Structures are given as C-alpha cells and as structure tokens.
Amino acid sequence: MPRVSKRKSNPVKSSEPAAKKITKEVERIDSFFASYANTSLGMIDPEGVEKLCSDLSVEHTDVRVLMLAWKMNATKQGYFTQDEWRTGLKSLHADTLKKLKKQLPELQKEVAMKENFEDFYRFSFRYCLTEDKQKNLDIETACLLLNLVLGPDYNLQVDSFIDYLKFQKEYKVINLDQWTNFYRFCQEIEFPDLKNYDDCLAWPIILDNFVDWLREKSTSA
Numbered sequence: 001m002p003r004v005s006k007r008k009s010n011p012v013k014s015s016e017p018a019a020k021k022i023t024k025e026v027e028r029i030d031s032f033f034a035s036y037a038n039t040s041l042g043m044i045d046p047e048g049v050e051k052l053c054s055d056l057s058v059e060h061t062d063v064r065v066l067m068l069a070w071k072m073n074a075t076k077q078g079y080f081t082q083d084e085w086r087t088g089l090k091s092l093h094a095d096t097l098k099k100l101k102k103q104l105p106e107l108q109k110e111v112a113m114k115e116n117f118e119d120f121y122r123f124s125f126r127y128c129l130t131e132d133k134q135k136n137l138d139i140e141t142a143c144l145l146l147n148l149v150l151g152p153d154y155n156l157q158v159d160s161f162i163d164y165l166k167f168q169k170e171y172k173v174i175n176l177d178q179w180t181n182f183y184r185f186c187q188e189i190e191f192p193d194l195k196n197y198d199d200c201l202a203w204p205i206i207l208d209n210f211v212d213w214l215r216e217k218s219t220s221a
Contacts, residue, residue, distance in 0.1 A: 026086065028095035031032040031087045044085065046078040055097055056104070063148050064104050067111050070123045077130050118183070124149050125179045133195075136173035140166050146182070164210045171206055178204045 010102035023210050042053070045078055071221045072088030076078055079089075092107065095102040128137055145163045149182065151158045161182060165171070181204050189197050194215065199208045 002011060007036055025090070025093075025095050029086055029089045030082065032089070032095055032097070032100075033080075033082055037082070044080040049078055049080070057096065058104075063152075064108065066108050066124055066148065067120065068085065068104075070111065070120050071107060071126055077127055108168070114134070122176070122180060123181055125176055131137065136175045137179070138173055139171065142174040142179070150182045150186060157191050160192070160214060161210060164213050166215070168209065170209070175207075178206050181207060 033044065036044045038045045038048060038053050049065070052058055053062070053065060056066055068088060069077075069080075072080060072084040074084045074088075089095060089100070092100065092103045094103045110116055124145055125137065128141055129135065132152060143165055145157050146162060165174075184205070185207055192214070194211055197203075197211050199211065
C-alpha cells in the first residue's frame with residue numbers, strides 16, 4: 001500500500017488558524033452584542049441603542065448612528081438584530097467598544113465617498129419608514145432627516161428647501177423619488193441663482209414649485 005504524503009493535510013492545517021481567528025472574532029462580536037441586547041427579544045432595542053450611544057459618547061440623533069445602521073444594513077429603526085450587528089461589526093473589524101469608537105471616523109470617510117453616500121442617502125429614507133407598508137415620510141421627519149444627512153454639505157439648499165416645505169400647504173409627505181431628486185438638485189443646480197434649472201426637464205413638480213417660490217422671493221426682495 002502506497003504511503004500517504006503528509007503534504008495533503010497542509011492546506012487544511014494552514015487554514016485552521018484563520019478559521020479560529022474568525023470564530024474568536026465572531027464570539028467577541030456576539031459578546032459585545034449581548035451587552036446591549038434585550039434577551040427576551042433577542043435583539044438590541046431602542047433602550048440598548050441609547051446605551052450604546054452613551055458608551056460611544058454620541059447623541060442618539062447623531063448622523064454617525066445612522067451611518068452605523070447603514071453599515072449593518074439594519075431594517076428597523078431603533079433595533080439591531082444579531083445578524084445585522086455581526087455584518088456591520090465584522091466589516092468594521094470592531095469587536096469591542098474601544099475599536100468601534102476608533103472606527104467611527106473611518107466610517108464617516110467611507111460614507112462620504114460618492115458611490116457610498118448615494119446609497120446611504122437612500123437608506124436613510126427607507127430606514128425612517130417605521131410603519132408597515134409605509135412609503136412616504138411626513139414633512140416634519142423629512143426636514144429633520146434632510147438637515148441631518150445633507151445639511152453639512154449643502155446647508156444653503158437644505159435650509160431653503162426646509163423653509164419651503166414648512167411654508168407650502170400642498171404636500172403633506174415626501175416620497176423616495178422626490179427625496180433622491182433633491183440630492184440630484186443639490187449636486188447639479190447652481191445655487192442660489194438657479195441659472196441652470198430647467199423645469200422642462202424631468203424634475204418632480206415639488207422641485208419646480210420650490211424653484212418658482214425661490215424666484216418669487218428673490219424678485220420681491
């Protein structure tokens with residue numbers, strides 16, 4: 001009978017340390033999760049999120065909390081399942097509070113990348129749909145969210161749009177198409193002169209009305 005070469009077992013042996021490392025990391029992430037989870041629900045609930053925010057020294061309304069939810073691909077506002085927690089923290093290589101704190105600035109940089117920010121911007125809308133089958137955001141929530149996610153980069157546009165939304169009476173809610181097109185408006189339209197805004201193009205009517213309102217204000221000023 002031919003002698004079996006020991007080399008055949010080498011690939012298996014070489015993969016063992018990596019596998020153990022991953023397992024240990026997941027164990028630490030799960031332990032980290034357990035420190036905030038509601039055991040009866042099997043997930044982190046709003047109380048646990050608030051405790052996490054306190055430990056991270058951030059307000060629960062801080063945009064970084066929303067970014068963390070995006071990284072986890074969380075589906076329900078104020079709640080993190082164990083799978084979502086694992087997804088986000090494994091990606092961030094953060095299995096302790098100290099490491100998660102350290103990764104927050106890196107997470108901000110990641111979200112700021114154009115291709116990521118567009119996804120984050122759409123996610124923020126969907127994440128704030130808190131009712132079953134809800135498709136629109138009420139004006140008050142939309143204003144708060146716009147200020148949180150777009151305000152830092154497009155302060156003038158956001159402030160003006162919020163003023164308009166609070167002034168107008170026609171719209172009670174904002175849908176995803178209007179939401180995403182306002183971001184495109186911020187990127188593409190010269191502001192505040194609006195010289196390159198063409199209402200013959202495929203802009204939502206709410207933005208046509210917003211521009212008309214701005215132009216009326218500027219002529220009457």
